Amino acid sequence: MPPARELHTFLPLTETTYYILLALAEPLPGYGVMQKVEQISEGTVQLGPGTLYGAFSQLEKEGFISKVSEEERRKLFVLTERGRQLLKTHFNRLKIMVRSGESLAQ
Amino acid sequence: MNKDTKTIFKVFTAWQDDREEVWLRDMARQGWHLVKPGVGKYVFRRGEPQDVVYRLDYYSLWNNDEKQTYYDLFEQSGWELVGELVGWQYFRKPARAGEADEIYTDSESKIKKHTRVIILFGILLLMMGLNLINIGHMQFDSEVGRAAVTGLLSLAAVLDGYALLRTWLRVRALQSLP
Secondary structure, eight states, X not given: OOOXXXXXXXXXXXXXXXXXXXXXXXXXXXXXXXXXHHHHTTXXXXXXXXHHHHHHHHHHHXXXXXXXXXXXXXXXXXXXXXXXXXXXXXXXXXHHHHHHTHHHHO | XXXXXXXXXXXXXXXXXXXXXXXXXXXXXXXXEEEEEETTEXXXXXXXXXXXXXXXXXXXXXXXXXXXXXXXHHHHTTXXXXXXXXXXXXXXXXXXXXXXXOSOOSHXXXXXXXXXXXXXXXXXXXXXXXXXXXXXXXXXSOHHHHHHHHHHHHHHHHHHHHHHHHHHHHHHHHHTOO
16 A cells, blocks of 8 residues: 555645644534534534535545444445544645734734 | 426536536526526426526546435535436525525636536547548548548547636636636
């Protein structure tokens, strides 16, 4: 199996990806992610089902999220360790971005 | 003549999906709701005028497990599947103020949809190209026959190439948006 792509090649994350990964810190079904993202982004990010489906496929393929259970029609997804790493790395970048723009906020 | 249904013949190309969505919404506002999409043909049934948003998605390759997950996600977020047509999925949802009415909420995923269309056109073009090359090796009853087949296949290839170009231009336009 070829080595997984280095994390830094996925950065920076889009808002969509960032919020999906953040939402999946705990296991959730697809629709649950949609609701949670709207909530934690304070309404600034809404995910359409087309976008969500595409993101899930890609994130699962790259090993950032994985399926937890497949009972009937309720598939749960959750962040993997690799996904957690990616998220933390991006979050640190965001912190630097916010700090650098502090002067604007005044 | 049944006044409760109506059939309209109209052609929208793959790169005019946004116009098709607008037209279907207009029809709904006039009380005509899509029963079944067809190639160049739309069947509507009469109902209450309602502001309904239509969105078209495109997926050509599936494994059955994924298809159910896909449909479930749409259904759970309030989108009704009207029908499927050569890979094009027709969804609709009543328009409500403050509610997202897009199935693709960022340009990156929207672009991916059109990229899937481009890939299909590309594969078809490749197949036509290979066939055109093969014609030279094939037996024909007459040279007129050979010329006719070559002509038709070339025409199809040109049209496909044009479709590919127009869809690519649509991707370009989407890429220039924030």
